[in-house]
Amino acid sequence: MSLLKKTFQGAIKISIRNYSANTGLIKPPKILITGGLGQLGVECAKHLRGKYGKNNxxxxxxxxxxxEIFNDGPYIFADILDFxxxxxxxxxxxxxxLIHFSALLSAIGEQNVPLAVRVNIEGMHNVIELAKQYNLRIFVPSTIGAFGPDSPRNPTPNITVQRPRTIYGVSKVHAELLxxxxxxxxxxxxxxxxxxGVISSDPPGGGTTGILFK
Structure with a gap:
């Protein structure tokens, strides 16, 4: 089993258990994954389809x-800037x-900060407002990049000084607080x-880890 798949199974199973326990799950949930063609989305979809069914x-x-991805299950066009x-x-x-993976990662975001602000911050506003309006459960991953050089290390507390130095990190702190x-x-x-940092068999997606391991 790949490291990436293990990561997702551990990260998502808590939400799955809580959902089932708290709602007496009768039918499987319908799940939308945004930014689904990145390093995380495809593996996440495989795991969830195995549990809830291909079409859900x-x-x-x-x-x-x-x-291959198109034939694996439902795929649709979705622009997170289009509310x-x-x-x-x-x-x-x-x-x-709603599982929200859409984002410009750290390396790419630094090359086009205005676009990163739109995708990472305005896009987050759209999906979280949708989640509120339609009573959706929403998962938004954050990143080690939400910390900065002033953050304490070894160990780094969950609640601490963050002050990231990339627009990607700034947008993730914003997402956490929002x-x-x-x-x-x-x-x-x-x-x-x-x-x-996420390492997988898929090509680098524009994050810092991708640069380090090219």
Whole structure:
């Protein structure tokens, strides 16, 4: 079993157990994964489809999928900057859970900061507002990049000085705090997990780890 698959099984099983225990799960949830063609989305979809069924997990992105990915299960075009388009997807497909992977990673984000602000911050605003409006459960991964050079190390506490030095890191701190706020203000079921650098058999996706291991 790959390291990436083990990571996702550990990260997502907690939410799965809590959902089943708290709701007396009768039918499987309908799950939408944004930014699904990155290093994380495809593996996540495989795991969730194995548990909830092929047709209950919808991968989405703005690029053309490979034939293999297209044949593995539902795939649709979804632009996270298009709120109305996302709204239509959630309603038409009766989405229950939203897993939000869409982002410009650290290395690419530094090359185009205005675009990174739009994708990483405005896109986050869109999906979290959708989650509130339609009572979705939402998972948004964060990153080790949410910490900065002023953060204490070995061990780094969960609650500490962050001050990241990349727009990707800044956007993830924003996502963490926005999700926490929506939870306390509106009761939104928001989940977040800070991933370390991710290494997989897939090509690098534009993050710092991808640069280090090219």
């Amino acid at each position: 997990v919808i991968l989405s992105d703005i690029i053309k999928p490979s034939t 109305k388009g996302l709204q239509k997807i959630v309603v038409d497909h009766r989405v229950d859970w 999700g926490e706020y929506y939870h306390y203000k509106f009761g939104l079921d928001f989940r977040c997990l800070r991933f370390p």
